[in-house]
Amino acid sequence: AGARDAAMTRMLAAQGLVLARDEAAAANCALWLVDARENPVDALAYLNRAAVEPLPFRPVTLVLLSDAPGPALAEFVAAGADHYVQDPVTPADLAAVVTLCRRQIGRQWTVRTPPRPTPDGELNDPLTGVLDRAAAIALITARGLQAPDGLPLVLVQVDQLSRINDAVGTHAGDDILRQIGSRLDRFARQEFGPDSRVTRLSGTRFVLVPPPRMTAAAMEAELRAIHAILSAPLALDPSGRISVKAGIAMIRANDSIDDVLRVAGSRLARPAAALDGTHVRAALAGGEIIILFQPQFETATERMSGAEALLRWQHPDHGLLGAASLVTAAQAAKMETAVTDHVIDQVLLEMSGWTGAMAGLRVAVNVTATDLATRDFSARLVAKAAAKGIDPARLTIELTESAMMADPAAAIGQLAALRAAGFATAIDDFGTGYSSLALLQQLPLDYLKIDSGLSREIGGSERDRIVVRAVIDLALALGLDVVAEGVESEAQLANLTTQGCRYYQGFLRSPPVSADKLAALL
Numbered sequence: 284a285g286a287r288d289a290a291m292t293r294m295l296a297a298q299g300l301v302l303a304r305d306e307a308a309a310a311n312c313a314l315w316l317v318d319a320r321e322n323p324v325d326a327l328a329y330l331n332r333a334a335v336e337p338l339p340f341r342p343v344t345l346v347l348l349s350d351a352p353g354p355a356l357a358e359f360v361a362a363g364a365d366h367y368v369q370d371p372v373t374p375a376d377l378a379a380v381v382t383l384c385r386r387q388i389g390r391q392w393t394v395r396t397p398p399r400p401t402p403d404g405e406l407n408d409p410l411t412g413v414l415d416r417a418a419a420i421a422l423i424t425a426r427g428l429q430a431p432d433g434l435p436l437v438l439v440q441v442d443q444l445s446r447i448n449d450a451v452g453t454h455a456g457d458d459i460l461r462q463i464g465s466r467l468d469r470f471a472r473q474e475f476g477p478d479s480r481v482t483r484l485s486g487t488r489f490v491l492v493p494p495p496r497m498t499a500a501a502m503e504a505e506l507r508a509i510h511a512i513l514s515a516p517l518a519l520d521p522s523g524r525i526s527v528k529a530g531i532a533m534i535r536a537n538d539s540i541d542d543v544l545r546v547a548g549s550r551l552a553r554p555a556a557a558l559d560g561t562h563v564r565a566a567l568a569g570g571e572i573i574i575l576f577q578p579q580f581e582t583a584t585e586r587m588s589g590a591e592a593l594l595r596w597q598h599p600d601h602g603l604l605g606a607a608s609l610v611t612a613a614q615a616a617k618m619e620t621a622v623t624d625h626v627i628d629q630v631l632l633e634m635s636g637w638t639g640a641m642a643g644l645r646v647a648v649n650v651t652a653t654d655l656a657t658r659d660f661s662a663r664l665v666a667k668a669a670a671k672g673i674d675p676a677r678l679t680i681e682l683t684e685s686a687m688m689a690d691p692a693a694a695i696g697q698l699a700a701l702r703a704a705g706f707a708t709a710i711d712d713f714g715t716g717y718s719s720l721a722l723l724q725q726l727p728l729d730y731l732k733i734d735s736g737l738s739r740e741i742g743g744s745e746r747d748r749i750v751v752r753a754v755i756d757l758a759l760a761l762g763l764d765v766v767a768e769g770v771e772s773e774a775q776l777a778n779l780t781t782q783g784c785r786y787y788q789g790f791l792r793s794p795p796v797s798a799d800k801l802a803a804l805l
Contacts, residue, residue: 291318291347294377314384315344320370323353330362331549343384347372361442363486365449408483410457411464419482420540422492427534429495434534435502437491437509438547439467443525444487455519460487462517463527467491469736469769470512474505474605477771477790484544490532501601502531508607511614515685560616566609567625571597574629575795576646578804579766579788582780587805589645589679591788592630593795594622619653620660627664631671633798641802647679647709652686655693661700675705679730683711687726699727709766713737713754724761730786731758735769738779738789748778755782 300314319326330344346359349370356367368380408415414422427434441463448456464481471479471491478494491509493502506529513527532547534540566572576590594606613622630648637644654660668675680701687694687710698708709730710723737751758765767779770789779787793804 291372294372294374297374297378300381312342314381315342316347317344317364318347319353319359320347320349320351323348323351327354327358327362330359330364332545345380345384360445361440365445408464411461411483413464413468413489414480414482416482416484419480419484419490419492422480422482423490423534423540426492426495427538427540428536430534431536433499434495435493435497435499436532436534436544436547437493437502437506438484438530438532438544438551439463439489439491439509439513440528440548440551441487441489441513441525442528446524447520450524451519458519459517459525463513464489465736466512467509469734470509470607472735472769474508474607476794488548490544498601499531499533501598501604504598504601504604504608506531508605508611511611512607559612560618563609563613563616563618563622566596567621569599571599572609572622572625572629573597574626574633574798576798576801577788577795578793578801579647579786580792582776582784582787587644588786589647590801591647591681591795592626592649594626594649595795619651620657623650623654624663627667631667631673634673634677635671637798637802640805643677644801644805645677645679645707647681649681649683649711650686651682652690652694655682655686655697656690661697661704664701664706665704675701676707679707679709681709681711681732684713691725695725695727702727702729712768713758723757728761728763730766731761731763732766732768733779733784735789738767738769738775738787739771751779752782755779755784759783 295316300316317326317330326346330346343366344364346364346367347370348356348359348367359367366380366383368376407413407418423434423436441460444456444459447459460483464483467481467489471481471493475493475497480492482490482492484490509529510527513529517525528551530547530551532543534543573595575593575595577593578587579589579591580586581588594609596604596606596609598604609622610619613619627648630646634644634646650660664680665675668678680698682694682698702708707729708727709732710726710728711732712734713731731754733751733754737754755765764786765784766786766788767775767784768788770776770779770787770791772791776787776791796804
């Protein structure tokens, strides 16, 4: 792109580089050199367009810049530039930066893994495991035809990844993309159900494809939650050097998917916090928070052994939303404890009216790091259960790995007090954080819940199965019962049962349901 002057052509030739004949040939090039010296605005637009083009692999991108006014270097980096060199460009400058590019090309092109088919026959991106671009376009086309009012997509852009690549190496950037793909996939399945899909559109761009029933307004309400889960610290980037932008793209029948995604990509933004406290207070006061129950079953007998209480937000404008959007607003407004108290009050009220077989059913409720940091949390929970006549043995208190690691001393103290009062305790979403094994030994726990991503991986490669077996063996060695989340197939269930998993929950048997439907299932 550019590089039309004779001096630059001679310098490139001296480095053993051959210019592609046209843009079609450029799609197969290892190195893209974008000359932004004369017209930096057009050069930046070219890079942004190229970011959503279907390429067989990601090229290394080198930008030539001048001192003339124009887009900032950060904008080129955000658009995918890996390296740059400033005018006037000398042969020595170009030789040095081309050497860097060659090294990067050598590292990131060493092994090319062919795409892996999913159980449905769709092709997965070999790096991240989510759907690849071809499968994404086919899926979006099909679902767009099923959605007469349009299909809302969430487009996610990861920025500043080149800083990680430069500082640590491209293997670190690849690992971060895998983590982001996994987080998006887990979020989509939890919030929208197993029919949702995550795809890797190109280098650092992902698309979340919901079921056809989703509305644009409902997806807009989820953007802050998506930004929040992707902004949490990542392995190899604990200080948060990368940033994430997200936006909605509306696909309608007969639209050009590439054109819609290209326009949406140019409008991506970082969702801003606005009126969080107002929304949370309205949800609490207006009865907008509802509780669903996802049943848990014994793997050996298929007997229902309990249920997990899950928050949903019945938004007055957007309809039924998952928990993430409300929880994100509550975190920003410092109202997490108020939401947890409300949920626990609703669960206890519901349980107090259960009779027959339901009267003995165990229910798990989720708590946050903020709850555990509240000094009187365990005492208040004990008092609440007593006031409703609920045997503490029927309640399991779940905390996530991240909540456990936020304040280990508080977690240990609160969980010990709850267990002493007769409650059971569990660590939730195990496999998504960075637990200290020494700390895991100290925590007073009864259950370890395997994250849905790990549950799915047991049906993957032998390496995946080894990881899951190791987690289950660790839990059993610590005397913990294992609960698998997100079980969606009989093959997953059979493998988990063989490895010693005692309980499971997931769409294979039931999605989250109302208390009435839970009684019918029981």
